[in-house]
Amino acid sequence: MSEIHWEAPFCAESSNCFRLGVDAEGNGYIAVAGQEERHLTDSRDALRALIQDIKDGKADHLL
Numbered sequence: 001m002s003e004i005h006w007e008a009p010f011c012a013e014s015s016n017c018f019r020l021g022v023d024a025e026g027n028g029y030i031a032v033a034g035q036e037e038r039h040l041t042d043s044r045d046a047l048r049a050l051i052q053d054i055k056d057g058k059a060d061h062l063l
Helices: 044-055
Strands: 017-022 027-032 040-043
Touching (some): 027 044, 040 044
């Protein structure tokens, strides 16, 4: 497994903090901050779209 390079955590009000990561092969990762070993994997574009929707308030119920 490639090393995952994690971005700084994103924390919304009254919810968990999460982190996005990417490896050298371009795979994208998302995890609750502090629990990076239990991550989900998808394409970078799919994860960015999900995070953007969360930041835009379209998917707050997912957190």
